[in-house]
Amino acid sequence: MEWLERNVPKLVLAPSFVAILIFVYGFIAWTAWISLTKSRLMPKYEIDGFGQFERLFAAPRWDVAMNNLFIFGGLFIVISMVIGLLLAIFLDQKIRAEGVLRTVYLYPMALSLIVTGTAWKWILNPGLGIQETVRGWGFESFTFDWLIKPEMAIYTVVLAAVWQASGFVMALFLAGLRSVDTEIIRAAQVDGIPNHRIYSAIIIPTMAPIFLSAFIVLAHLAIKAFDLVIALTNGGPGYSTDLPATYMYAMAFSRGDLGQAASSAMVMMGVIFAIVVPYLYSELRPRRDH
Amino acid sequence: MKSVLAASTAVMLAAPAMAEPQAEVLHWWTSGGEAKSVAVLQEQFGAEGGTWTDMPVAGGGGDAAMTALRARVLAGNAPTAVQLKGPAIQEWYEETGLADIGAVAEENGWADVLPEQIAEHMKCEGEWCAAPVNVHRVNWIWGNKQILDEHGIEMPTTWDEFNAAAEKLQAAGVTPLAHGGQSWQDATVFEAVVLGLGGPEFFQQALVDLDPEALTSDTMKQAFDEMRTIRGYVDDNFSGRDWNLATAMVMNGEAAFQIMGDWAKGEFLAAGKEPGTDFVCAPTPGEGFLYNVDSFAFFEVDGQDKQDGQALLAKLIMGPDFQKTFNLNKGSIPARTDVALDEFDDCAMQSNKDMNEDAADGSLLPSYAHGMALRGAPAGAITDVVTAHFNSDMSSEDAVQQLADAVANAM
Numbered sequence: 001m002e003w004l005e006r007n008v009p010k011l012v013l014a015p016s017f018v019a020i021l022i023f024v025y026g027f028i029a030w031t032a033w034i035s036l037t038k039s040r041l042m043p044k045y046e047i048d049g050f051g052q053f054e055r056l057f058a059a060p061r062w063d064v065a066m067n068n069l070f071i072f073g074g075l076f077i078v079i080s081m082v083i084g085l086l087l088a089i090f091l092d093q094k095i096r097a098e099g100v101l102r103t104v105y106l107y108p109m110a111l112s113l114i115v116t117g118t119a120w121k122w123i124l125n126p127g128l129g130i131q132e133t134v135r136g137w138g139f140e141s142f143t144f145d146w147l148i149k150p151e152m153a154i155y156t157v158v159l160a161a162v163w164q165a166s167g168f169v170m171a172l173f174l175a176g177l178r179s180v181d182t183e184i185i186r187a188a189q190v191d192g193i194p195n196h197r198i199y200s201a202i203i204i205p206t207m208a209p210i211f212l213s214a215f216i217v218l219a220h221l222a223i224k225a226f227d228l229v230i231a232l233t234n235g236g237p238g239y240s241t242d243l244p245a246t247y248m249y250a251m252a253f254s255r256g257d258l259g260q261a262a263s264s265a266m267v268m269m270g271v272i273f274a275i276v277v278p279y280l281y282s283e284l285r286p287r288r289d290h
Numbered sequence: 291m292k293s294v295l296a297a298s299t300a301v302m303l304a305a306p307a308m309a310e311p312q313a314e315v316l317h318w319w320t321s322g323g324e325a326k327s328v329a330v331l332q333e334q335f336g337a338e339g340g341t342w343t344d345m346p347v348a349g350g351g352g353d354a355a356m357t358a359l360r361a362r363v364l365a366g367n368a369p370t371a372v373q374l375k376g377p378a379i380q381e382w383y384e385e386t387g388l389a390d391i392g393a394v395a396e397e398n399g400w401a402d403v404l405p406e407q408i409a410e411h412m413k414c415e416g417e418w419c420a421a422p423v424n425v426h427r428v429n430w431i432w433g434n435k436q437i438l439d440e441h442g443i444e445m446p447t448t449w450d451e452f453n454a455a456a457e458k459l460q461a462a463g464v465t466p467l468a469h470g471g472q473s474w475q476d477a478t479v480f481e482a483v484v485l486g487l488g489g490p491e492f493f494q495q496a497l498v499d500l501d502p503e504a505l506t507s508d509t510m511k512q513a514f515d516e517m518r519t520i521r522g523y524v525d526d527n528f529s530g531r532d533w534n535l536a537t538a539m540v541m542n543g544e545a546a547f548q549i550m551g552d553w554a555k556g557e558f559l560a561a562g563k564e565p566g567t568d569f570v571c572a573p574t575p576g577e578g579f580l581y582n583v584d585s586f587a588f589f590e591v592d593g594q595d596k597q598d599g600q601a602l603l604a605k606l607i608m609g610p611d612f613q614k615t616f617n618l619n620k621g622s623i624p625a626r627t628d629v630a631l632d633e634f635d636d637c638a639m640q641s642n643k644d645m646n647e648d649a650a651d652g653s654l655l656p657s658y659a660h661g662m663a664l665r666g667a668p669a670g671a672i673t674d675v676v677t678a679h680f681n682s683d684m685s686s687e688d689a690v691q692q693l694a695d696a697v698a699n700a701m
Contacts, residue, residue, distance in 0.1 A: 040667065041378075042360065042385045058699050060692060061674050127527035148471070148529040150682045237471055237529050238681030239674055253353045256381070256666035 028269065035262035043258055052263035062264065065242040068154050069271070072243065073222035075158045076165070080218055081211070083162065084169025089199065091170070092177045102174070105167035113164065117231025120160040121147070150240035153233055157225075157241055160232055165221065169214050176210035177203060212279065219275050223268065244268045311340035313599035315586075316362075317373040318355040320348040323556055327619040334606050340599055345369060351474075368589035370596050371603050374420065376411060376662040379587050383414035389588040389597070392418045394604045403626045405649035408583055411662070420587040421607040422625035424617050427641045428551040428580040428657040429482040432537070432558070433570045437464060437546045445572035449486050449516055452547075452575055456523045459546050466523040468545035470531035473677035477659035479520060479549045480676045484513045486576025490653035493578065497658040500668060500701075505694045514679055514686035521680055540569065549574055551582060551660070555637055556621035571637040578653040579644050582660040583625060671700035 038048045056062050087105055091098055108116065123129040124147040134142040146152035180203050188198050226245040233241040235250075242250075244264055252261035313335065319328045325346075335342045347355035355373065362368055363386055374382060382388060395401070395418040401409060404422065412420045431452075433445055441462060446452035456466035469475060485493045488509045496504035504510065525545070528536075537557040539545040548554060558569050565571060573579070586607055588600045606612050613624035618633060623642045631639050648654040656662035658669055675696050679689040 040385075040665075041381055042363070055699055059671075059696070060678070121530065125527060125529075127525070145526065148526060234472070234530055236473070236677070236681065238473070238476075238678040240678075240681065250670070253357055254666070255670040256356070256378075257670075260667075 031262045031265050034258060035266045037259055039258040039262070041256040041258070052259040053267075056260060056263045056267065061239050061242060062244075062247060064239060065244045065247045065264075066267075068241060068243050069223065071154055072158055072161070072225065073219065075155070076161050076222050077215060077218045079158065079162045080166045080169050081214055083166040084214070085173050085204075087166065087170040088173035088177055091174055102171070105170050107167065108164045109168040111164065113225075113227040114231045116160050116164050117228045120156065120163070121232050124156050124159075147233065148237055150237045153237060153241045157229055157232055161221075161225065161228055164228075165218060169218070172210055172214050172217075173207070176207040180206050212282075216276070216279055220272065223272055223275075244271075310595060311335075311338070311599035311602045312343070312593075312595045313340060313371055313603050314343040314345055314369045315371045315373075315603070316345045316347065316355060316359055316369040317586075318347055318352045319373070320346050323560070323619050323621070327616045330615045330619070331603075331606060331612060334609075334612055335603060338602055338606070340602050363589070368591065370591055370599050371586045371588050373584065374587040375583060375585050376656065376660075377665045378661065379411065379420050379585070380414055381665055382587065382589075383419060387590050388414055388419040389590045389600055390417045390419060391421065391588055391600065391604045394418075394601050395608075398605060398608060400608055403628050405625075405627065405645060405654060407649060407654045407656070408581065408625055411583060411656070412585060420585045421604045422583050422585045423607055424584050424613070424620055424622035425625050425641075425645060426551050426553060426582040426584075426622045426660075427573075427644070428478060428582050428660055429485060429574040429578070430550060430552055430554070430637075431482075431572055431574045432540055432548045432550065432554055433572070434540050434543055434546055435566075435568055435570050437543055438570065443546075445570055446575050447572075449483065449575045453516075453519055455546075456520075460523065465525045465539070465545040466547060467520060468536040468539035468548040469520075469524040469528050470533050470536045471524075471529040471681065472532070473673050474659055475533055475536075475550075476517075476677045476680045477673045478551065478657075480513070480517060480680075481580060481657060481659050482549055482574040482576075483516045483520070484510070485578045485580060485655070486574055487513050487516060489576070490578040490648075490655055493655055497672070498656065498663045500664070500697050502694050502698070505697060506690045510690045510693070511686040514689045517676070517680055518686070551657075552621055552623075552637065552641060555635075559621070559635070565636050571640070573640075573644065578655055579641075579648040580655055580657040581645070582657045582662055584622075667700040668697055671696035 033045070033047075034043055035052055036047050036049065037044050038046070038051070091101060091105075095101075124144075126132065126143075126145040126148060131142060131144045134144070146156045184202060185198060188202060193201075224245060225243055226249065229235060229241055229243055229246050235242045235246050244267065248261045248264045248268070251257045251264065317328060319325060328346075332342045332344065345358075347358045352373070359369070359372055368386070379388070400412075400418065400421075404412070408422055408425065412418055412422055414420075431445065437443075437459070438445070441458060441464070443455045443458065444451075446455055459466040469479065481493075481497060484497060488496065492504060492507075492509055495501040496507075496510060533550055533554070534557050536545075536548050537550065537554045538561075540548045541558060541561055541563060552571075555565070555571065558565070563569050586603065588604065591597065591600070608626065610624075610626060610629045613626050614629050614633070617624050617638075621638075623631070623634070623638050623645070627642075627646060631642055634642075645654060658664055658672065661669060663669070664672075672693060675689060675693045678684060678692075679686075684692075
């Protein structure tokens with residue numbers, strides 16, 4: 001009985017622990033193995049070396065996908081954070097109907113990325129959406145055709161993703177703003193410090209952990225972005241909006257090239273580790289608080 | 291739950307005792323006309339005393355079905371029959387082995403009624419392992435009769451004529467070519483251009499044998515030049531457009547031509563349009579016939595009932611009766627050359643006539659864009675280059691170089 005009492009937590013956790021061990025780490029190991037083989041249609045298990053990675057890095061399409069990841073990820077994270085922060089600060093001015101506005105901005109997050117992608121595909125389509133509407137108003141030479149311009153199409157993905165995520169970032173920041181000790185702010189106001197200085201010197205620095213959380217959430221959204229691209233551009237025009245995730249999907253499921261898919265998955269995981277490991281390190285190291 | 295269990299046990303117990311033919315059929319014919327077509331087969335299979343277990347997997351032009359197939363094969367429980375086509379049949383044969391249906395083929399004399407090129411796709415190391423259902427011609431050009439008459443344009447027989455007609459239409463404010471910016475549609479136009487400009491022999495060298503010299507040749511550069519010209523003939527909104535929407539543009543007079551396989555005909559016919567009066571079909575400029583053949587392959591299965599099912603299914607698929615009904619529904623032509631075509635439309639009759647003639651002089655060729663000529667990896671690598679070139683301002687010299695590199699990298 002006593003043994004049971006002591007071990008209940010372990011027993012309860014054991015199944016999920018085993019499941020994670022197999023279905024997450026087990027399959028990561030399996031993918032790593034496959035990435036070193038010559039697997040095509042079906043997995044093969046004879047190790048062949050790093051040939052798949054050589055093929056991967058020689059493929060122009062993979063270059064485009066990785067470039068797009070950095071363009072998309074960088075812009076998406078920065079713009080979402082800036083817009084989210086500004087919205088949060090404006091909403092923090094004790095305005096009327098704050099609850100309604102907050103919901104309005106947060107609402108896009110409730111949509112599936114497929115819906116976002118499809119809606120923006122129509123909005124950005126030169127023959128249906130913004131361009132056609134503005135031309136209909138009489139501005140005949142108005143052009144907004146990023147969606148069909150290979151060199152601009154990736155920015156439409158950024159646009160749709162920012163629209164989707166910035167409300168969520170706003171909510172995060174708003175919670176952060178509200179958690180700042182009001183005593184400090186009042187003291188600053190009493191001292192006659194202007195409002196923008198209060199934000200830049202007191203509030204925002206105390207919100208540093210929130211920035212980190214927002215960054216981590218947005219970064220992993222960016223890396224696993226898949227459905228948005230599929231719905232919005234389907235990787236096109238050509239393959240100009242391919243991301244690593246869509247590349248991997250194409251190789252694994254349309255081309256019967258499992259080895260390529262596995263090697264691209266390993267590279268993606270490397271990118272995620274590069275972001276997450278420093279975060280985990282900073283979170284998990286023992287704090288030397290006094 | 292209990293009754294389901296009981297029922298399935300009953301089936302499992304009853305089946306071997308009566309040894310009635312069983313078939314579990316994995317396919318991705320789920321859209322209107324296709325579902326109707328496959329229902330015909332199902333009916334005939336039932337009428338011969340077989341039990342048909344339908345396993346339709348929709349989505350992704352067969353990608354989803356192939357994923358399901360992989361899962362089943364990995365689990366050691368392959369379906370009895372699977373919709374597979376082109377070199378994928380041989381690829382699967384090498385991976386897992388396929389059932390030999392030579393006995394059925396011999397008995398029914400398949401070799402005498404199939405064009406040799408198409409029969410070759412149905413064999414694994416010389417043994418019959420798949421049964422063809424239909425032949426789609428890929429290199430068709432469709433035209434809106436009214437627009438063409440209005441501007442005094444004949445269906446083009448060379449690419450120069452096509453360009454001239456397109457210029458004329460464009461000057462008159464008509465979109466010359468309805469096209470959807472999806473990579474497989476770009477590839478479909480590309481292979482028609484390669485065939486038209488290079489001829490059947492060049493097509494064979496470049497897109498079937500992947501000869502590096504042919505891939506970087508001047509002819510290939512010309513093909514890319516023509517693609518660049520064609521890029522100027524499509525409207526601004528083509529990105530991501532589905533092929534049937536492009537067909538609708540021709541139907542509604544918003545565009546003059548479309549280059550697409552004969553599944554486009556199904557769209558015209560479904561909308562009540564008549565070949566010859568509302569729309570015209572013609573082979574794309576140049577010589578040759580690019581085919582896309584749907585077929586069923588049979589995996590190795592245990593149990594007499596399942597093997598009987600495979601034999602029965604193979605026999606029915608190649609039966610003249612099924613080939614006729616199915617293809618009337620689907621818009622393609624029978625793979626068998628001895629089926630009477632009285633009920634088929636003019637486009638199908640021309641397709642059949644060309645197929646027989648081209649089979650004789652060696653210009654009956656597999657479509658690369660539809661997975662008949664090459665395996666997944668090299669075909670995909672070529673499509674990447676074609677679509678990247680079509681959707682950017684890449685020069686033809688760079689394109690042929692990339693083409694050669696991509697093909698080498700995919701092997």
